[in-house]
Amino acid sequence: xxxxxxxxxxxxxxxxxxxxxxxxxxRQAGRxxxxxxxIRGTGSILDAxxxxxxxxxxxxxxxxxxxxxxxxxxxxxxxxVAALGFGVDIVSGVGPVIERPFRSAADLDRLGPxxxxxxxxxxxxxxxxxxxxxxxxxxxxxxxxxxxxxxxLIEGGPSRTLARTKALMLGEPELWALLxxxxxxxxxxxxxxxxxxxxxxxxxxxxxxxxxxxxLYERGVLPASARVFAGLADLGVPAIHFGxxxxxxxxxxxxxxxxxxxxxxxxxxxxxxxxxGPDVAVQxxxxxxxxxxPWPAVEERARDVLARNGGRPGxxxxxxxxxxxxxxxxxxxxxxxxxxxxxxxx
Amino acid sequence: xxxxxxxxxxxxxxxxxxxxxxxxxxRQAGRxxxxxxxIRGTGSILDAxxxxxxxxxxxxxxxxxxxxxxxxxxxxxxxxVAALGFGVDIVSGVGPVIERPFRSAADLDRLGPxxxxxxxxxxxxxxxxxxxxxxxxxxxxxxxxxxxxxxxLIEGGPSRTLARTKALMLGEPELWALLxxxxxxxxxxxxxxxxxxxxxxxxxxxxxxxxxxxxLYERGVLPASARVFAGLADLGVPAIHFGxxxxxxxxxxxxxxxxxxxxxxxxxxxxxxxxxGPDVAVQxxxxxxxxxxPWPAVEERARDVLARNGGRPGxxxxxxxxxxxxxxxxxxxxxxxxxxxxxxxx
Numbered sequence: 001x002x003x004x005x006x007x008x009x010x011x012x013x014x015x016x017x018x019x020x021x022x023x024x025x026x027r028q029a030g031r032x033x034x035x036x037x038x039i040r041g042t043g044s045i046l047d048a049x050x051x052x053x054x055x056x057x058x059x060x061x062x063x064x065x066x067x068x069x070x071x072x073x074x075x076x077x078x079x080x081v082a083a084l085g086f087g088v089d090i091v092s093g094v095g096p097v098i099e100r101p102f103r104s105a106a107d108l109d110r111l112g113p114x115x116x117x118x119x120x121x122x123x124x125x126x127x128x129x130x131x132x133x134x135x136x137x138x139x140x141x142x143x144x145x146x147x148x149x150x151x152x153l154i155e156g157g158p159s160r161t162l163a164r165t166k167a168l169m170l171g172e173p174e175l176w177a178l179l180x181x182x183x184x185x186x187x188x189x190x191x192x193x194x195x196x197x198x199x200x201x202x203x204x205x206x207x208x209x210x211x212x213x214x215x216l217y218e219r220g221v222l223p224a225s226a227r228v229f230a231g232l233a234d235l236g237v238p239a240i241h242f243g244x245x246x247x248x249x250x251x252x253x254x255x256x257x258x259x260x261x262x263x264x265x266x267x268x269x270x271x272x273x274x275x276x277g278p279d280v281a282v283q284x285x286x287x288x289x290x291x292x293x294p295w296p297a298v299e300e301r302a303r304d305v306l307a308r309n310g311g312r313p314g315x316x317x318x319x320x321x322x323x324x325x326x327x328x329x330x331x332x333x334x335x336x337x338x339x340x341x342x343x344x345x346x
Numbered sequence: 347x348x349x350x351x352x353x354x355x356x357x358x359x360x361x362x363x364x365x366x367x368x369x370x371x372x373r374q375a376g377r378x379x380x381x382x383x384x385i386r387g388t389g390s391i392l393d394a395x396x397x398x399x400x401x402x403x404x405x406x407x408x409x410x411x412x413x414x415x416x417x418x419x420x421x422x423x424x425x426x427v428a429a430l431g432f433g434v435d436i437v438s439g440v441g442p443v444i445e446r447p448f449r450s451a452a453d454l455d456r457l458g459p460x461x462x463x464x465x466x467x468x469x470x471x472x473x474x475x476x477x478x479x480x481x482x483x484x485x486x487x488x489x490x491x492x493x494x495x496x497x498x499l500i501e502g503g504p505s506r507t508l509a510r511t512k513a514l515m516l517g518e519p520e521l522w523a524l525l526x527x528x529x530x531x532x533x534x535x536x537x538x539x540x541x542x543x544x545x546x547x548x549x550x551x552x553x554x555x556x557x558x559x560x561x562l563y564e565r566g567v568l569p570a571s572a573r574v575f576a577g578l579a580d581l582g583v584p585a586i587h588f589g590x591x592x593x594x595x596x597x598x599x600x601x602x603x604x605x606x607x608x609x610x611x612x613x614x615x616x617x618x619x620x621x622x623g624p625d626v627a628v629q630x631x632x633x634x635x636x637x638x639x640p641w642p643a644v645e646e647r648a649r650d651v652l653a654r655n656g657g658r659p660g661x662x663x664x665x666x667x668x669x670x671x672x673x674x675x676x677x678x679x680x681x682x683x684x685x686x687x688x689x690x691x692x
Contacts, residue, residue: 166633170636170639266558268560294517297516
């Protein structure tokens with residue numbers, strides 16, 4: 001195992017010149033890969049991640065195939081609450097389904113205290129094994145942000161509106177704050193365990209934060225997410241903060257304490273950098289749906305993303321959301337080639 | 347029937363002082379109303395709208411209950427393509443489902459020519475009957491924008507990613523342009539027929555336009571939507587242009603030719619007006635999910651929307667998307683009262 005501190009991905013996270021533009025893809029380890037489908041089996045992902053050998057192999061697959069600049073732990077944002085026994089299943093084609101959704105203060109007792117080493121030791125085992133294999137390719141650990149995890153626990157299943165979640169936030173602000181505080185503690189503990197096991201960076205997924213207006217985000221969500229980042233500050237690893245439809249939230253996502261803000265494809269990268277200022281790195285932001293178009297269109301759109309960064313340091317190329325399962329892996333291969341061949345102007 | 351030209355809603359559409367802030371709600375006619383559920387029956391909405399007596403009653407219900415400043419025709423954005431025989435069903439809890447989705451140039455023949463008076467005469471009948479009852483309350487006609495209707499025809503059912511739609515746009519730009527051109531002609535004809543029957547304003551719903559980056563919107567969608575608005579210019583009625591997650595698209599939505607741009611709740615109203623400039627009116631933008639919270643929270647959020655307009659003319663209060671079915675109608679009643687009581691500073 002070599003020291004990856006000078007890896008292009010980690011330099012870019014720190015907004016420093018990185019020689020080339022680093023690239024990885026959210027959900028790079030997953031259903032779009034035939035080698036994943038070959039070993040994954042049909043059970044729940046929550047069972048698959050309990051198998052460190054399998055989870056390690058899945059984590060490494062995209063690094064081997066694509067030569068991406070970072071691996072990301074094969075896991076799921078509901079792993080900690082599931083390991084705590086909250087009663088979470090992940091239904092194929094649906095998403096997380098909660099047997100008894102969060103309804104009142106009594107449900108707080110179902111959320112902790114969380115001890116990663118005791119509740120889900122397989123996560124650290126997977127991180128250790130993967131880092132041992134990765135050499136100088138950094139591994140990204142991750143957790144779900146308090147808001148997004150709360151939305152699953154409250155809605156009980158997929159929801160387009162998050163109406164119950166917002167009603168709780170607005171109608172019972174004290175209970176809401178306790179819930180988010182609990183989930184912040186859990187997320188921070190999960191990320192710390194992954195870093196202690198060898199992860200070189202972390203990403204906090206607040207996938208649905210962009211369903212909130214900036215006001216509500218700042219009042220009801222930012223304090224808890226800021227606690228997660230603050231709880232990791234002593235570890236000295238870069239932190240990425242990501243959600244979709246967050247154009248209006250970008251400065252707040254940075255304010256929460258992230259070094260890198262992940263962008264979906266709706267906001268042009270140059271516009272996003274302007275909103276974020278010179279001190280924050282960005283990750284993104286090719287529309288994953290574009291990857292289903294013929295290559296010349298993919299290439300044109302990818303070059304547009306690269307060009308909008310204008311050669312500044314602090315850009316990690318990625319999609320604006322996860323790889324779609326129907327994506328042809330050869331398109332991602334060509335994307336990596338294109339990004340690595342992009343000449344970074346000094 | 348009196349002349350509604352001086353109605354607050356129409357004055358606000360024209361960015362002129364309107365005495366009070368006008369208010370209506372997207373999906374105000376619908377499942378949240380007990381009087382709607384009482385007369386609606388269980389059949390498809392596509393059957394319900396073919397009954398002018400029923401459709402007129404449903405159109406009027408929210409005006410009677412809430413005293414809103416505008417009615418909106420009870421219909422659906424897929425009515426024209428369904429009337430043309432494209433093979434569209436609306437499945438409860440799912441949305442539009444297409445028997446044979448749009449796949450190739452041969453499918454263009456299934457989309458026209460469209461003659462509203464021949465293909466769906468009941469629409470004009472409903473407009474005439476409703477306008478006859480509404481007195482000085484304006485009726486808004488509406489149609490689906492080419493992109494959003496195309497997305498249903500191509501995806502064949504609900505899709506979170508619109509991946510097929512985007513792949514067609516990028517991969518077969520000529521076929522895409524022909525499809526959008528066809529749908530623009532249909533939308534313009536549908537809106538013209540509604541205005542000729544008495545509608546005082548129109549709204550073009552491009553609900554999913556915000557899934558596109560500004561570049562792709564401008565290149566692949568704006569020309570067709572601009573053709574819809576241009577095709578109505580001689581009618582002299584105000585035109586509203588609406589979609590969700592459109593924060594980055596707002597200037598382009600106006601550029602297409604709308605007098606009013608509808609805002610979802612993600613973008614603060616003052617920020618939106620800044621992006622749009624002084625000549626464009628706005629409609630919005632309370633989060634419909636907020637209406638499920640206790641009244642003090644609803645009130646606080648609604649006052650925030652009103653305050654952000656800063657007393658300028660050209661603000662029509664509305665939600666940022668449709669009324670959620672589980673909304674308590676008494677909350678909307680109180681909202682109308684609040685908005686009408688808001689003192690417009692000179």
